[in-house]
Amino acid sequence: MDFKDQIAQLASRVEKMLPQIQTEEATKNALVMPFIQIMGYNVFNPFEVNPEFIADLGIKKGEKVDYAIMKDGEPTILIECKHHLENLDPHNSQLFRYFHTTKAKFGLLTNGLVYRFYTDLVEKNKMDSSPFFEFRLIDVKDTELAELKKFHKSYFDVENITNTASELKYLNELKSLLHQEITEPSDSFITFFTKQIYPKVITAKVKEQFAPIIKRSFTQLINDAINERLKSALNQEKEKDAAEAVKIEEVIAAEPSSGIVTTEEEIEGFFIVKSMLRETIDPKRITYRDALSYFAILLDDNNRKTICRLYLNTKKYLAILDENKKEVKYELQSLDDLYLHANILNEAVVKLESVKVKLS
Structure with missing residues (x-):
């Protein structure tokens, strides 16, 4: 079973398991540990996956992060886990504190359903406030799987991930911004596009008239693109079926007479x-x-x-x-x-x- 199938299999089990997962500890055992295992790390080997890793914070001793992925005796990825019902937004500060006290290059904050990867793009050895990569387990996309696979033990390369992290971060932020603007266009967004097609002064009333038009045009553009891809996929399937039908007919024609007639x-x-x-x-x-x-x-x-x-x-x-x-x-x-x-x-x-x- 390849990497993509393993992730899909874990995702398919999640919805069935969630009603039975009542605690943070159960979230770790049922969701996070299987995920770490899929990523190629032995969760039962403390030299690879160190649970309750101690990350001392100055005079505050004994602070522990849930898991640390280890390499050559040093942590490379710190993993902080929360209950699957918890919103992750308030919890990155905890991972932030752990990050600068260790040699780890990456931080992972997860509730078993959403996975957020952090690094230090803005300021060296200081974890960024926003993740450079994020995905949802139950609807992970192929492009996200390609990025996730870079963290697999077999492919893990700090320099390679760091080189693409900046581009990935800004790409995701732009996608989020575009989604927000398409859903609810801002005043500046409306003004920008209205100026391209409207020759007169852009007043508040003009922007009010153009706002729903701009929103609708983007929706139609996206729908048209989706429909074109669906048509293309259906045509390819029809061509495959037609070619297969021809092959079957050729086989039937070549069959020796045995009293069997395929109709x-x-x-x-x-x-x-x-x-x-x-x-x-x-x-x-x-x-x-x-x-x-x-x-x-x-x-x-x-x-x-x-x-x-x-x-x-x-x-x-x-x-x-x-x-x-x-x-x-x-x-x-x-x-x-x-x-x-x-x-x-x-x-x-x-x-x-x-x-x-x-x-x-």
């Missing part, structure tokens, strides 16, 4: 099932084999991994194999009725995958 209706049924399972399994893993009495749709082209069978020669049936490999049949009035059994088909794939996990 257009069976191929159509195959594509319907495949499309319904896209969100559950990689569609490339879904194949078919035709037989005299039925049309089998398989996982990994393996007869032992039958997703379903289609009976389309006389009466139409969808058949699912139960735990004893016996068929459970569902009558179909037409191929469109396959959509009524999407849940059953998805469950069949999940069961096949769980059996695979147990065997491995």
Whole structure:
């Protein structure tokens, strides 16, 4: 399982676990420690992850940070944890105090759901008041995963991260500013864009008229960009399906005569099932084999991994194999009725995958 899948797996468990996580300590154990483990660090090795790391503050001795990621006997990342329900905003001052008393280059403040990374871009050895990188575990984006991976033990390089931290910080701040301006345009924002298209004096009344127009234009611009990307993605999928259909037809044409005839209706049924399972399994893993009495749709082209069978020669049936490999049949009035059994088909794939996990 790669890094992206590990983060996605942790994120998928979070919502189920949250009702049971009542304390800060439970947040550390259930959310933060698994995250640190995914980042490649052994949470059970104090030479790598030092819990309750002592960061003495002048005359105030015994101050402890929740975790310190260690390298060559020195802390490189200080991690301060809070309960998952807590807002992190008031708590960066605590991490700020720890930061300048150690040789750590990075600070991480988290409640197990939101992760904020800090360093000393403004003043050397003094932690910045705002993070240079932040992400939410349950909706982490691919671009954020690329930045997060730099903190993985296998790729961790202080100089490399520091070189990109400044750009990342200002990039995130600009994105936040643009989002704020697009959502609720400020007076200066409205004035700037109005001047570009309005030839007369910009009065308060003119700005009042242009404010909703500017807001609406940005919304439409963003929606148009999203729609274009969706259209492009759909066209690519159609092209793939068309190419696959041609290949299937070529295979059918090349098949020696065995009394088995793969019909257009069976191929159509195959594509319907495949499309319904896209969100559950990689569609490339879904194949078919035709037989005299039925049309089998398989996982990994393996007869032992039958997703379903289609009976389309006389009466139409969808058949699912139960735990004893016996068929459970569902009558179909037409191929469109396959959509009524999407849940059953998805469950069949999940069961096949769980059996695979147990065997491995």
